[in-house]
Amino acid sequence: MKFFIDTANLAQIKEAQDLGVLDGVTTNPSLMAKEGISGEENVLAHYRAICEIVDGDVSAEVISTDFEGMVREGEALAALDEKIVVKIPMVKDGVKALKYFSDKGIKTNCTLIFSAGQALLAAKAGATYVSPFIGRLDDISTDGLGLIESIRVIFDNYGFDTEILAASVRHPMHIIECAQIGADVMTGPLSAIEALLKHPLTDIGLAKFLADHAKANS
Ligand code: G3P
Numbered sequence: 001m002k003f004f005i006d007t008a009n010l011a012q013i014k015e016a017q018d019l020g021v022l023d024g025v026t027t028n029p030s031l032m033a034k035e036g037i038s039g040e041e042n043v044l045a046h047y048r049a050i051c052e053i054v055d056g057d058v059s060a061e062v063i064s065t066d067f068e069g070m071v072r073e074g075e076a077l078a079a080l081d082e083k084i085v086v087k088i089p090m091v092k093d094g095v096k097a098l099k100y101f102s103d104k105g106i107k108t109n110c111t112l113i114f115s116a117g118q119a120l121l122a123a124k125a126g127a128t129y130v131s132p133f134i135g136r137l138d139d140i141s142t143d144g145l146g147l148i149e150s151i152r153v154i155f156d157n158y159g160f161d162t163e164i165l166a167a168s169v170r171h172p173m174h175i176i177e178c179a180q181i182g183a184d185v186m187t188g189p190l191s192a193i194e195a196l197l198k199h200p201l202t203d204i205g206l207a208k209f210l211a212d213h214a215k216a217n218s
Contacts, residue, residue, distance in 0.1 A: 001178070001184065002023035002024065002184065002185040002186075003016075003021050003185075003186060003193060004025055004026050004056075004185055004186070005022060005026075005188070005189070005190060005193065006031070006168075006188055006189060007025070007031055007189060008027045008034065008035045008037065008050070009031075009034075010035075010049060010050065010053065012189075012190045013050060013054060014053050015190060016193060017053050017054055021193070022055075022056070023057070023185070024056035024057035024058060024083075024187075025057075025059065026059040026087070026109070026131070026165070026187040027047075027050070027060060027061065027087075028061050029061055029063060044076070044077075044080060047077065047080055047081070048080055048081065051081040056083065057083055057107065058081070058084055059086075059109045059111075060080075060085070062074055062086065062088060062097075065093065066093050067096050067097055070094065070097040071097060071100055071101075074086035074088070074101060074108075078101075078107075085109045085128060085129065086109070087110075087111050088101075088108055088109070088110055088127075089112050090111065090112050095122065095125045098127045102127070107128040108127050108128050109127070110122035110127040110131065111131045113131055113132040113133065114132065114136070114137060115147070116147065116150040116151055119132060119151040119154070119155075120151075120154055123154075123155060123160040127162050129162065129163045129165040129184075129185065130151065130162055130163075130165065131165045131167040132144070132147050132165075132167065133167050133168035134147065134166055134167070134169065134178075135170040136168045138170075144174075145174070145177050148164060148181050152164060152181055152183070163185055164182075165184065166178040166183040166185065166186045166187070169186050169187060169188030169189075170192065171192055171195065172192055172195040172196050174186070174188065174192065175188060175192060175196060
């Protein structure tokens with residue numbers, strides 16, 4: 001299972017990269033705005049900075065919602081670095097853009113997936129990744145993990161190469177359950193990734209080991 005970090009914060013990306021478990025980064029316009037990044041040149045420079053930190057795929061989202069605009073933006077983003085994955089929203093022109101980029105060998109991530117039908121359509125159009133937003137479904141009392149299960153079955157039935165990128169991950173149980181279901185990738189905040197390493201019995205056990213060692217060596 002690949003681990004992506006869902007942020008545009010360079011310090012957090014570097015921290016996850018230094019941990020040695022990072023396979024890539026996902027961003028979106030809200031995350032870029034949160035870091036105060038605005039203006040085309042600054043946005044492109046920020047994506048270059050992210051690509052310098054990580055080894056894996058970096059999803060960069062288009063703002064356009066029409067086919068021509070998505071193609072123009074996506075090509076500019078893809079030209080930045082071979083790590084760039086063009087992130088495209090699940091709208092009608094977005095499906096056409098997925099097919100366009102797929103035919104050109106440019107990686108894509110179809111975002112804002114909230115149903116199995118949307119995921120199937122994106123896979124048919126040749127998306128490299130589909131991003132079902134599990135946290136946002138949970139927020140409206142709908143089963144986010146159930147959606148991951150449905151997409152897994154559909155993709156396996158037909159041998160789609162499209163990877164399931166579980167997005168809008170909020171906590172460590174989301175990550176664990178996505179791993180059990182067989183999501184190919186999860187993207188979440190640094191806090192959810194770091195929460196995986198914590199267990200009170202680990203802390204208690206380590207304190208005891210160190211105390212016993214200190215006593216024996218005093
Ligand atoms: O990047 C897309 C997705 O992961 C957003 O997550 O927490 O804003 O629902 P969230």
